Amino acid sequence: MKAPDFCLKDSNELKHCLKDYLGKWVIAYFYPKDNTPGCTLEAIDFSKHKSEFEKNNAVILGISRDSCKAHQEFVDKHGLTIVLLSDPDGATHKAYGVLEDSKLFGTVTKRSTFIINKKGEIVKEWRGVNVIGHARMVLNELIKFL
Numbered sequence: 001m002k003a004p005d006f007c008l009k010d011s012n013e014l015k016h017c018l019k020d021y022l023g024k025w026v027i028a029y030f031y032p033k034d035n036t037p038g039c040t041l042e043a044i045d046f047s048k049h050k051s052e053f054e055k056n057n058a059v060i061l062g063i064s065r066d067s068c069k070a071h072q073e074f075v076d077k078h079g080l081t082i083v084l085l086s087d088p089d090g091a092t093h094k095a096y097g098v099l100e101d102s103k104l105f106g107t108v109t110k111r112s113t114f115i116i117n118k119k120g121e122i123v124k125e126w127r128g129v130n131v132i133g134h135a136r137m138v139l140n141e142l143i144k145f146l
Contacts, residue, residue, distance in 0.1 A: 003028075003116045004095035006062065008085035011071035016061065016085055017118065025058035025145075026116040027138055029129075030098045032109040033073035034066045034084075038131045042111075043074070044134040047081045052139055057118075057146060063087050064109065098127070113138055117145065 003026075007017040007056045018026065029046070033037045046053075046060050053060055071084040075100070085092075090107070093099045098112045111131070115124040115138065124141055126134070 001122045003114065003120050003122045003138055004093065005120075006085075006087075006092040007081055008087055008092060009068050010083050010085055011068055012073050014070050015077065018103065018116070020053070021059055021116075021117050025053075025118060025142060027053060027058055027060045027113065027126060027142070028063060028096075028116060029060070029111075029113040029138075030063050030096065030109055031111055034070045035063060038111070039064070040074075040078060042129075042134060043080050043082065043084070043132040044078055045131065045133075047079070049135045050081050053142070056142055057141075058082070058142055061085055063092060065090055065093065097120060115142055115145070 004030055005014055005018045009015055033039055062084045065087055066088045087093055098110050099107050100110050102108045111129040112127045113129055114122050117123050
């Protein structure tokens with residue numbers, strides 16, 4: 001399945017478009033909110049494994065509806081090394097089908113990860129992710145495609 005294209009800004013307000021990554025593997029992971037316990041664990045874990053992903057020609061893009069400024073504070077506070085993208089209107093979230101309605105919290109992000117191949121096709125997805133060990137699991141799955 002062709003991955004929905006997007007152009008979103010990172011913590012430094014630089015634009016990243018999915019089409020710019022053709023020829024590389026992309027790990028696009030959607031998470032609910034900067035500086036929350038699960039999201040922090042997940043971002044730190046992906047940062048920890050970043051060099052292993054890069055050795056396999058892959059880039060990690062974390063996407064949430066937080067602002068670029070919130071992302072920069074998150075990056076600074078936890079020493080994150082991965083790219084975090086801001087999707088404030090949720091259009092990219094909608095395109096990937098990761099928003100769900102909650103009676104208590106309104107519309108929320110369902111923690112989800114996608115492996116996108118060099119041609120821009122989704123080859124693997126996880127929805128309702130448990131963050132413990134997830135980055136390693138994604139890396140192991142990526143290696144199977146190489």
